[in-house]
Amino acid sequence: MRKLQAKAIGMMLRVKSVLEDKKGEGALNTAITILISVVLGALLLAGLYALIGDTVLPELQKRITQMFNFKG
DSSP: OHHHHHHHHHHHHHHHHHHHOOOSOOHHHHHHHHHHHHHHHHHHHHHHHHHIIIIIHHHHHHHHHHHHTOOO
């Protein structure tokens, strides 16, 4: 009976320490960090897509067309 009572008191103390924890790292901070990461990643991908679509692909298409239209 004393072992059970000691385990219950130990569990109660652990729960109390978790509830009193004021570390500052909560769910809201984590959610904001994830949201910022997603937005920055989307902006980076949009910039790369704009660069590749406007600069690289037309030049690549022109070079491929010149390569296969060789009349040597």
